Amino acid sequence: MEAEERIMEWAKELQTVSENKADSAMEAEERIMEWAKELQTVSESCGVMREELAQTLRQLELKKKKLLTLLPFLEFVTWSLLKHDQGLVPQVWLLCKQRTWKTETPKYIPNSVWTWICSAAVDVSLDPLTNHRWLQVSDDRKRVQEALGETEAEFSIQRFDGWPCVLGWQGFSTGRHYWEVELANSGYWRLGVTTATSKRHGRAPMSPCQGFWVLWKSTRQFYACTKPETPLPLSLVPKRVGVYLDIEEGQVSFYNAESRSHIYTFTGHFKEKLYPLFAPLDGRTLMTLWSPENAPEL
Numbered sequence: 001m002e003a004e005e006r007i008m009e010w011a012k013e014l015q016t017v018s019e020n021k022a023d024s025a026m027e028a029e030e031r032i033m034e035w036a037k038e039l040q041t042v043s044e045s046c047g048v049m050r051e052e053l054a055q056t057l058r059q060l061e062l063k064k065k066k067l068l069t070l071l072p073f074l075e076f077v078t079w080s081l082l083k084h085d086q087g088l089v090p091q092v093w094l095l096c097k098q099r100t101w102k103t104e105t106p107k108y109i110p111n112s113v114w115t116w117i118c119s120a121a122v123d124v125s126l127d128p129l130t131n132h133r134w135l136q137v138s139d140d141r142k143r144v145q146e147a148l149g150e151t152e153a154e155f156s157i158q159r160f161d162g163w164p165c166v167l168g169w170q171g172f173s174t175g176r177h178y179w180e181v182e183l184a185n186s187g188y189w190r191l192g193v194t195t196a197t198s199k200r201h202g203r204a205p206m207s208p209c210q211g212f213w214v215l216w217k218s219t220r221q222f223y224a225c226t227k228p229e230t231p232l233p234l235s236l237v238p239k240r241v242g243v244y245l246d247i248e249e250g251q252v253s254f255y256n257a258e259s260r261s262h263i264y265t266f267t268g269h270f271k272e273k274l275y276p277l278f279a280p281l282d283g284r285t286l287m288t289l290w291s292p293e294n295a296p297e298l
Contacts, residue, residue: 090116098253098265107262114260117244118292120176124168124276125289129156130200131166135280141169144278145286162203163190168276171196177245179276180257180290183217183238187285190214190225191241193252195272213252213266214277215241224264236263240290245274257290 090113101107109117125141136147144166153159160166168179181191190206192214199210206212207227215232216223222237224230241263242255253265278287 095249095251098251098262099267101262101265109255109260109262117178117242117255120178120244120246121292122170122172122177122179123291124170124179126278127158127167127169127275128153130158130160132160132162132164135164135166137166142289143286145280146283158200160200162201163206163279164281165190165277165279167194167278171273171275172245172247173273174247176247178242178292180240180242180292181278182240182288182290184286184288185284187283188218188281189285189287190216190277190279190281191287192225192243192254192266192277193245193274194277195270195274197272208266208268211272212277213268213274214279215254215264218281224266226266230264232264238263243276247274 090110094113094116097107126137126144128137128141131137131144131153133150133153134147135144136151137144146164158167183189183191192212194206194213195211198212204210205227206214206216206225209227212225214225216225216229217237220234222232222234224232236256238256238258240257242257244253244255245251246253247270250269251265251267254263255261256263278289280287
C-alpha cells in the first residue's frame with residue numbers, strides 16, 4: 001500500500017537523520033513536518049502494519065537519543081492521518097502508549113492528546129475531615145502543608161493518624177478526571193489516589209493491593225509505589241503534577257504538567273470509589289491544587 005510504503009521509507013530516513021550529527025533537533029523536526037505534509041497527498045486511506053512500524057521505531061529508538069522525543073510525534077502524525085475516525089485518535093493513542101512506555105525518559109504528549117486529557121478537568125478541594133492533625137489545610141481548601149504543631153480537629157473515622165495525608169472532598173466511581181498539583185520548595189511527598197476503604201490508621205504500606213496508587217518523592221529517590229517499588233529517574237520529578245484518572249479503562253497516570261510529558265501509569269480494575277490523595281512529608285513541602293483553567297501559563 002502506498003501510504004504504508006511511504007511511512008516505512010520515512011522511518012528509514014529518520015535513522016539517517018539521527019545518525020547525521022550535523023542535523024539539529026529543529027532541522028529534524030522540520031523534516032518530520034515535511035513528511036507529514038507529503039503523507040497528506042497520499043489519497044489511499046488505509047491502515048499501517050502496526051507490528052512492522054513498531055519494530056522499526058523500536059530499532060531506531062535503540063540507536064539514537066537526540067531525537068527520542070520526536071519518535072512518538074512521528075507515530076502520532078501517522079495515526080492521525082490514517083485513522084478514519086479522527087475524534088478517537090487522542091483517546092486510542094493515549095491508552096495504547098501509556099500502557100507500554102518505559103520510565104527511563106519523559107515521553108512527549110501531542111497537543112491534541114493533552115487537550116483531550118485536560119477536557120476531563122475537575123475542581124478538586126481538600127476534605128478537612130480526613131487530614132492528619134499535623135497537616136494545615138488552607139481556608140479555601142486548596143493548599144496543604146505540615147503544621148507548626150498539632151492542629152485541633154474534630155473526630156472522624158476517615159482521618160489519617162499515621163501517614164500525613166489528606167484526601168480530596170469528591171470521590172470518583174465512573175468517568176475520566178484530571179487535576180493538577182503544584183509542589184513548592186522541592187520537598188518530600190506522596191501523591192495519587194486511594195479507595196474509600198483504604199487504611200487510615202498507622203503507617204501501612206501504600207501499594208495498589210492496599211488501595212493506593214501513588215508516586216513517592218523522598219530524599220534522593222523517586223518511586224511509583226508498586227510492590228516492590230518501581231524506581232523512577234530523579235530527572236522526572238516535576239514541580240507541577242498532572243493526575244489523570246480513567247475509571248472505565250482502569251488507569252491512573254501522572255504527568256509533568258509544565259513540560260506536558262508522561263511520568264508513570266498504574267493500571268488495574270477499580271471496584272471502589274477513588275479519592276485524590278495528598279501527602280506533604282516534610283515541613284517545607286507546600287501542595288497547591290490547580291485546575292487547567294487557572295494553572296500558571298507555560
